Amino acid sequence: MTLKQVGAALLVGGVAAAAAAKAAKARDALGEPESGLARPVDRKRTILVTGAASGIGLNTVRLFLAKGWFVGAFDLDEEALRKALGDRSASSVVLGRVDVCDGDSCKSAVETFLRAAPGGAMDALFNCAGILTIEEFERIPLARQQLIIDVNCKGVINMTLPALPALKEARGCIITMASGSSVAGIPYHVTYAATKAFVYSFTEGLRTELSPQGVRVCDVSVNYVATPMTATQQWSKGSFLVKNNFATASSVAGTVWDALHKATRFNEHFYVDDVTAKTFTIVALSRALGLSYHTKLIAESMQAKI
Template structure:
């Protein structure tokens, strides 16, 4: 019988690392992918030392067009199939879109949108066969317009919409599909994006480990969306009461304070 694994992208740091720990602690065999092989190897050794089967490590950059093929070929060579897919990899760039590096911003689309879509579609047949699940990592940013991080916010709006649509299509086939929408979490994301954690992170104060645990439980319970922390849960509700123009201006003012 072909062994089943959970593929987690962006597993080398932050929420991705914590998701790997949670899935492993709950008995899942893992396949981990990210750019940094050394970190993946260290995480794989940690999981194995705690009694789990050593994860399959696939070092690759999801910005590269051939990343999906490389992942699929590695899994096929290991004679495994997916029963869960966790599309966690993602990044953003801080600053006005017309002033930020265009190549970097197109890279956001490659990782946050193209790779997530590729892997979701590429492995859908296996997930249906194995009655598994997809966890896509969005963001509360996906509910908002994002001056100051325009491409990132837009990419997360895509993730929310795409995940909900997949849920509608795959749910009847026995596949759980959940979107995780955390608020600001103190990880390496902020450093790569070009800003330091601010008062929003301090006020909302949900750790990467707590986010990962909530995400796992939400996926297993077949929730449509997981918004970790009370402060984040009320954001989509409150947005209904304000005009879009007001929200746009408010986000713009908030982002300018980061500079």
């Protein structure tokens, strides 16, 4: 980095800090209501989790059950769901099939959840269902590209809309699985990364819209996690990645728990670890300085030819 670039970075940092302080003051003046989770209730807290049969979703279900919550565990793969959670008592969990690509299926999952949940209440919705294919863009068939968009983007809308009335009633929280790829385009993950950028933007827009009504909206980002999703990919497409330690699904579940309790009207993005948080900072800085430093880094790490 040249002296001129260091000076520009310091200037950008100073301006950003001043803008953040001004924005915080302005937001305080809005006097928006606090989240319902800040208020005590005389029933179990409740959460609906999609993608609950595997990986991050399943670990989140287990964590919230251990914390004494009532959990709605929904997944496309009902058999896997029953295998993983079928021994739980009906007073702590309701299991069900949902296809997040299908609006009617999502509506019916929300109805099933609310019928079973204590007080018919929903304190939290965790949009976790998602799919990934690591492959050259051209080699991923059109139907698979479209399915990635349907599950990762439309699925979030399909679940959030029917859950909103109950979430508003409880002044609850919506949490969606984002990714390290929410912040930058990634070779061999082109369509997937674009869907996670959708999540990041969806969270910011909806958070701002629903804050005055006491509903918190946040997302959780992480680079790579050891789950069936990553275990089934062709890692030769990004050899750097196999050399690095993946996060665990239980650490992501822990961040979901933290996000739910720490989300405020000012704070919507949560990162599982420092490496993920740094990814977002480096990309933001690289863009602010008009550099393509982050794309170079990503390309090198993936051994992509540019």
